[in-house]
Every structure is written in C-alpha cells, then in structure tokens.
Amino acid sequence: MNNAEPSWPETARPPEPAWVPASHPWAPNWAAAPPVPIAPPRNRLWGAVGGLLVVVLAISLIAATIPRRVDGHAIVAQGADTGRAYGGGSDGKPPKAVPELARNPLLGAGISPGPATCSLPDLGRAPEQLKTYYDALVGCLEQSWRPALEKANEPTLTVTVSVTLSDHSACGKAPTESEAVAYYCGGDTTIYAPADWMLSDAGLNKARHIATIAHEYGHHVQRESGILSAAADKMTSPDEDSAADKELVRRIELQANCFGALFLAAVAGSGSISRSLANAAVADYGRADDSDTHGSRAHQLSWAKAGYDGKATKGCDTWSAPVGEVS
Template structure:
C-alpha cells in the first residue's frame, strides 16, 4: 500500500518559483546599491575634508602676515575683519595730533635739482612727497590715524572736486581734500623767474600740511565749524586763518626735521620765520607778523603741540 506522496512516478525537474528569483535579484541589487552608496559617501567625505582645509588656509591668509607675500592674496574674510582703518578724530584744538608728546622723526630728503620744466618739477615733487610721508606717517601712527596717499597735479585745472581753484594772485598751489590732491599748476610755478628751492619746499610742505589736517580729522572739523558759522564772516575768516597758519607751522616743523641732511641744508631754511618771508597781510592766511610767528614755532618745535593754532588766542591768529 502506497502513501499519497509516494506514487512511484517522480515529476521532471522544474525551475524554482518566480518569486524566489525576484528575492535573490533584490538581494544583489541591494548589495550593489550599498556599495555605490558607500563609495559616494567616501567621495563626499573627501571633498568635505578638502574644503575645510582650504577655508582654513584662506582664513589664515586674510590675517596680516609678518612678511608681505610675493603676490597679493585674495581675501575671503567677512566684512567685519576688514574694518580696521581707524576713524579720524573730528577735533581741532582737542585733536590728538596736536597733543603734547607727539614728536616727528628726523628724515633725510634726497631731491633732484630743481628746474623749470614740467618733467623736472614733477620729478622734484615725486621725490619730496615720499620724504614728507616718512616724516608724517610715524606721527599719524602715534595717534592712531589712517595714512592716506596724496597725489600731485601740475596741470592748470579750471575745476576740482572741491570747486574752482583760487586765483593765481592768491595761491601758488592748493589742496583739495575730496581729491586727496595737491595742485601746483605749472604756470604759477614758472612766474617771477621760475621756481625757487626754498619757496617750493615751503609750498609743498604747507599743502601737505593740509593733507595731514585731512588725515587727522582737523580739516573735517574745520569744515563743520565753517558750515555752522552760517555766513558769519568774522568767524569764517578766523577759522581760515587758524587752518592756514597751522599748515605754515606744519610746513616748517617738517623742514626743521629734514634740515642738515640730504638735499635740505640748515642754511637753506634760515630765512623761514623771519619778518617778510612768504608774508603779506591776508584776511584768510593771517598777518605777516603772525605768519612769521607760526613759522618760527614750527622750526623750534619739540612736538606737534607747538602748532595748535586752534587753541591760540585771537591776537596770534589775526
């Protein structure tokens, strides 16, 4: 007697059911996808690590290096790290620039021979400006003020960012704070027999003195006080004289610290501070007497406080 499962006739082999094949295929696909996923994750991890290294290097490059790099780095620092320029102190008499103890270093100016062509005058000014910077930049650094470059323009311009230039009868040169430029029109320098060494030195140092006033905030405060005067002519003229006489004092302060070395001899600057030198009575620039007074104070000054015209009594700036 046979059992129902043992009929004696075995069926031929048949492939496994379709659902079993799909299960095995699913397993292989899962394995392959997992391998691909892990490879992608490893690649992404490598890129992330590389990116972190680059950003750190970029952050280090934005700092001020001890030795300047051979090529300028590209800054990727946030804006906050670039706001390092000091803010000018908008003061006149109370400006740190003219506080006691702010001294100017001695400097040596090697200047080319002064001649009367545009090219030769240009070469003279381009040699003198760096010498003025070497004298004034340490002074500005002492009081935490920015050091702003200045340009020199020899063209006989009809207008500037500050407006029309003063007449030639009033000024051999002039400074425009909006342009950060000293204008020394060539025709004005060639009048009366051509340029003379001391007058050119005094002129450029005077106009650079206005640039120093701009860098320190004195000139900006002067302009504010000018606007507040609202047309009060005596007050406006008083402000103008204090500004110009201070530039005279700054000019001779520089020349005193440059004299006796290089191209500027002690004998060359001897006429400064004497009655009548570069001095005619002027409502805007002061009397000849007071011009000589502030020139002499600059020559004898131990520090910049000697040039604090905005703290001087009215009789000394008339």
Template sequence: MHTVGDAAKEPDPESGTVRPYFEDLPLESWEADDASPSEPGPAPRSPWWRTVLPVVVALVLVSAAVFVVPAFEDERAPETDAASAGDTTMSSLASIGDNPLLESGTVLADVSCDLPPLRSDEKRLREFYAAQLRCLEHAWEPALTGAGFPFEPVTVDLSDDPVTACGDLPPADQATGLYCAEDTTIYLPRERTLEAFGLADEAHIATLAHEYGHHVQHLSGILSDANEQLNRYPEGSPPDRELGRRLELQANCFAGAFLAGASGRGSISNELARAAVDDFRNWIDSDTHGASETQREWATRGYQRGDVGHCNTWHAPSEDVV
C-alpha cells in the same frame, strides 16, 4: 600785538624782489562766487570763496594764490550778535585742538631728503616734488598712525589746465593752485607755479610742506571739525575769519615742524631749512591768514619746537592768530 616765536622782519630790500605770498584755506569742494578779487596792495584782502572754506595762496609778484577746499552740506548759520559770537569762539574752536595728533610729545620723524636739482621742465619739476613728498610721508606717517589715524598719500598734479574733484581751478590772477581733499591732490599748475616762485628751492619746499600740512589736517579730521564749526558763524564775521587763520597758521607750523626734522640732513641743509621757514615772511598781511609776521612766526614755532603739540593754534589766544 602778542606774537609767537621770533619777531618777523621786513624782507631785506637788497636780497632781491619780494616773492609772492600764499593765502589758502582748506576745502573738500570748491565753488567760486562772483566777488571780484582784491587788487594787490600793501595789505590786500583776498576773496572769501564762500560756499566753502577755501585755502587760497596769493603771491605778491603777480597776484597768485593756492586753495584748499572742504565741502559744506549745511547752510550758514543766521546772523547773530557779533559780541555773542565772539564770546563763544574760543570755547568752540578749542574743541578742535583736542585732536590726538596735537598732544604734546608728537614729534615728527627725522628724515633725510634726497632732492634732485630744481628745474623748470615738467619732468624735473615733478621729480623734485615727488622726492619731497616721499620725505613728507616718511616724516608724517608715524605721527598720524601713532595718533590713531589711517595714512593716505597725496599726489601733486602739475597740469596747466587740471580737472579736479573740487571744481575748476580759479583764474591765474586769483590762484596758483589748490589742495583738494576730495581726491587728495595738490594742484600746482606748472606755468603758474614757476611764474610765482621761479626756481627758488626754499619757496617750493615751503609751499609743498604747507600744502601737505592741509593734507595732514584732512587725514586727522581737523578739517572736517573746522568745517562743522564754520557753519555756526555768519559769513565774514570775526569768528569765521579767525577760524580760517587758525587753519592756515597751523599749516605753517606743520611745515616748520617738518623742516626741523629734515634740517641738516640730505639735500636740505640747515641754511636751506631756515630759508624755507623764513620764506613765510613773504606772505603778506591777510585777515583770512594773519599778518605776515604772524604767518612766519608760526612756521618758526614749528621749526624751533619740533613738537606738533606746539602747533595747536586752536588752543592759542586770539591775539596770537591775527
């Protein structure tokens, strides 16, 4: 398989237990179906929360996940010939990549993140996320406004039983949280989040940077464009799954680009930034998010290149997003 960036390696067994992986897909409103979640395994398949395009984050220590949600007003396209759908996938998806934000030369602002020590109590955990959010905003706002998009902040809700504009949070064994574009909020219930990540700084930093990447996709119109394209393909078809992978891998790359501008400044040392990028290798293989090595490679691509134009998964060949 052709890959992007550095080849991912299996986690070093001596470095400790492999932490959870994320599997998410953007949605502006979430509605679960009756499908049973996949059992944990070497290459689990997550439920495709189909009335919408979910962004689910599932983790290997306990089966956890994070969702992102856009609403679908139109019904799915009728079943079409798989080969025919495959022939048109690249041309239709490539149009999403013509977004002004993804032009070559879009480099995020360098930022110095002043992060407090990560602690498990709600007040301190909230302070940690709030500090990183300020950093993410300083990095992304100039890029978004420079590309002609209005900027809007996002909030993080740590409530253990939140009420979201996108619907009820999925059960704890199916999701860690969700990003809801309807109320521009990242929901990360404290209890679930700590069970999934513990107090590993790199995991929390990578997660929030990835979820913020979905917020950037929302603000720039990438999510709505993807939602439009999604209705052209039969549910669960190869083009349908490929679209989801391109969304997820782009969010990884956006996270890497942010870490490039924060690396070696303030609280995010070069070592911590590299650990956060490498944390994406803990995201296990998924047909909705890509192989674990591909997920890490797109994060590495953003980190090594810095230029958001290199995060254009929509113009990448299909073999780079598997």
C-alpha cells in the same frame, strides 16, 4: 652746512639775486559741505560738488618787491578716502580721523614728524623736472609725517602732485592763474602746482618751492587728522564774511605754516635740505602781507617759528591760542 641759529627777519627778506621775489602762499575760503583748502585776497567761495564741504585756503605771495596776495586753495571732500592708509594703533584698531580741533590726538604731547633724508633731484624749469622734484619732496613729507599720524592713530593717505591743471578736479572747478599758484584737493588727495604758475611766482628759488609744498602738505595733514572737517563744522557762512569765520580760517592757515615748518625742523641738515635751506624756507613764511584770512605777516612767521623751534605738533595748536596771537 650752516648750523647757526636762524636770524629771523622782522620784515620781509630782501630778494636774493638768483631769483625774482615772488609771493608767498596761504589763506582760505569755504562753502557748506566737507573739505580741505587754500584761498584769496578777495574771499570767494568755490562751489561745493555734490556732498562736498569745500574749504578754501588762500596763498599770500610777494611779487616783484610789491606785496600782493595770490590765492591758492585746498579743498577736502568728506568721506573721499582715496589712497592707501598706513599702519594702525597699538590696540589693533584701524586708523581713523578725529573731528576735533585743540583736542585732536595729533596735537597730543610727544608727537612730531620723524627724521627723513630728502634726496631731491635738481630743480629745473621743465614741467617734468618740477614734477620729479615735487614727487620726491612729497615722498619725504609722507615719510616724515607718517610716524606722527600713526602715533595719533590717524590715517596717512598718499598724496599725488600735478604740475598741470585740468578744468575740474574731485573738488570742482579749478581756480584761475590770478587766484592761485597751488592748491590741495582732499577729494583726490592731490596737490595741484601748475608749472607755469609756480615758476612765475618762485622761479628756481628752492626755499619758496619747498615752503609752498610743505604748507600744502600741512593741509593734507589737517584733512587726515580730522582738523579741517571739525573747523568746517564751526563755519557760520559759506563766504567767510563773519569775523568768527575769518578767525577760524586764520587758525587753519597759521597751523599749516606751523606744520610746514615742523617738517623742515625734522629734515634740516640731512640729504638735500641743508639747515640754511630749511632756515630760508621757514623765513619765507614771513613774506606775505597782513591778511584778515591768513593773519598778520608777523603771526604768519611766528607760527612757522613755533613749529621750527618747538619741533612738536602741540606747539602748532592754534585753536587754543588767544585771539591776539592769530590776528
């Protein structure tokens, strides 16, 4: 086990010999209705279904040593509280999402994911192997994030993972393979990570798979806390053309990186996630291109490091950060 402090790359890490460098994940786009996220290089709006407010957050990836952006999105439907909620506050009140950004209870002092021992199976190329791996990882993410959401008295709904892609989900028509490697739908609280797409981008690189799923789960945490709906309320255009909207999207995406790394800090060095594997997963957040919707490569990594080193949700408050720190 490597207990040394991670040496963070100033630029993208060179590809490791066991896998072909694929991309990275992260970015957004949204429409006019209530939501959750992942988006693209070309900011496109995915149709809102019924009363849905769609938030699209794209994934930035690096493929074959040539940086490129691959969209993935997370879409959250307001009021679609499917799943099982856990716990409640000490005052007995039921958990409730709070549509606030910097003032969200989840970002209060002393809140962080809890420790969890992730017992992950072997990572293989067969769809059923990927499904088993992701299910175990999401179970670990839920176990780790539950105490943070319960302390904030916000709901924790179960997340499912699909390694196949249907034409439509609770969030509407699915993106194409050229537009996403994975996305989260808040309407059915599902992370869609099609096996072919994920393997094409990540191969059997565990750090890349873990970083991607942890980021997607970060969008789920944003949905449950009410952060996504609060951000959506501030959007001024359905296609994020304005500079103000792009800034909002960057703050969402950078926070999802930070949340993903918070989880990695909580579980590093136990179970199947060694400290060296956690370090590699955090470093993977710095592989993407500069993006007007995801932030610069430096900031994508710096916000992940803020979560990994700070170990508390308050360090992931991208909403209070100066514009220069979320550019």
